[in-house]
Amino acid sequence: xxxxxxxxxxxxxxxxxxxxxxxxxxxxxxxxxxxxxxxxxxxxxxxxxxxxxxxxxxxxxxxxxxxxxxxxxxxxxxxxxxxxxxxxxxxxxxxxxxxxxxxxxxxxxxxxxxxxxxxxxxxxxxxxxxxxxxxxxxxxxxxxxxxxxxxxxxxxxxxxxxxxxxxxxxxxxxxxxxxxxxxxxxxxxxxxxxxxxxxxxxxxxxxxxxxxxxxxxxxxxxxxxxxx
Numbered sequence: 001x002x003x004x005x006x007x008x009x010x011x012x013x014x015x016x017x018x019x020x021x022x023x024x025x026x027x028x029x030x031x032x033x034x035x036x037x038x039x040x041x042x043x044x045x046x047x048x049x050x051x052x053x054x055x056x057x058x059x060x061x062x063x064x065x066x067x068x069x070x071x072x073x074x075x076x077x078x079x080x081x082x083x084x085x086x087x088x089x090x091x092x093x094x095x096x097x098x099x100x101x102x103x104x105x106x107x108x109x110x111x112x113x114x115x116x117x118x119x120x121x122x123x124x125x126x127x128x129x130x131x132x133x134x135x136x137x138x139x140x141x142x143x144x145x146x147x148x149x150x151x152x153x154x155x156x157x158x159x160x161x162x163x164x165x166x167x168x169x170x171x172x173x174x175x176x177x178x179x180x181x182x183x184x185x186x187x188x189x190x191x192x193x194x195x196x197x198x199x200x201x202x203x204x205x206x207x208x209x210x211x212x213x214x215x216x217x218x219x220x221x222x223x224x225x226x227x228x
Contacts, residue, residue, distance in 0.1 A: 007061055009158040011045075014038050014064040016154045020078050031075055038063060069162060080155055083147035084171055087140060124216075127209030134202050144174035 021035035041060040048056040071080045148156070148171065159168045 006161055007057060009161050010061045010064045011042060013068060013155060013158040013161065014042055014060070016151055016158075017064065017067060017080075018042075020080065020151055031078060034067060038067065065161065068159070069164065072167075080159075081148075081152055081167060081171060083149070083152070084144065084167075087143050087147060087174070088170075091140070124209045124213045127206045130202055131206030134199050138199065140174055141176070144171065148175060 018035045018039050021031045021038075038060075041056075041063050044056045045053070045060045074080070076082065152171075156168055156172060159165060
């Protein structure tokens with residue numbers, strides 16, 4: 001990313017931060033001051049002429065950069081991406097030690113074990129785990145897209161001007177934000193249809209495994225009743 005592109009991103013990000021800070025209507029004097037100061041810096045850049053323009057741009061860029069660097073410390077109610085806090089907490093509880101929390105494809109739904117075999121019983125475990133993770137993935141994706149308003153989407157596009165972009169990177173992953181931006185709309189649509197079909201296949205398999213488990217449990221009740 002060259003300097004001109006980085007500076008352009010910073011200016012767009014600055015505009016979004018000003019809008020966000022101006023939402024503070026309470027007694028947060030600091031938030032109002034920051035909004036005013038950044039807006040003032042950007043105005044100076046627009047009005048400056050050489051040789052003062054380069055210095056004005058540098059001051060504006062550094063101001064926006066410093067504020068963005070401390071985005072997680074901004075007041076509640078105007079902090080960028082704060083709607084994702086609940087989602088992040090859920091993901092941490094799922095598996096705090098595992099960075100890749102989505103299910104690894106280790107099963108083959110086309111392999112049908114013999115009824116009442118150890119493999120059949122064990123396959124229920126896999127089916128439950130897989131289906132649960134599919135449901136979690138879909139729920140997280142829905143939550144992420146619901147949490148991400150228009151200001152957040154704008155900041156996602158330009159929020160990679162620093163190396164500390166773990167939060168924005170995760171949000172992009174959850175939302176599939178910009179992943180397929182180089183593909184045609186038709187190909188994106190076809191890939192999404194294929195992805196959803198695989199999810200439905202998983203849930204269908206889970207439904208069949210659930211029936212198998214129910215049959216096994218009913219057989220266990222019958223066995224226990226005979227031992228009375």
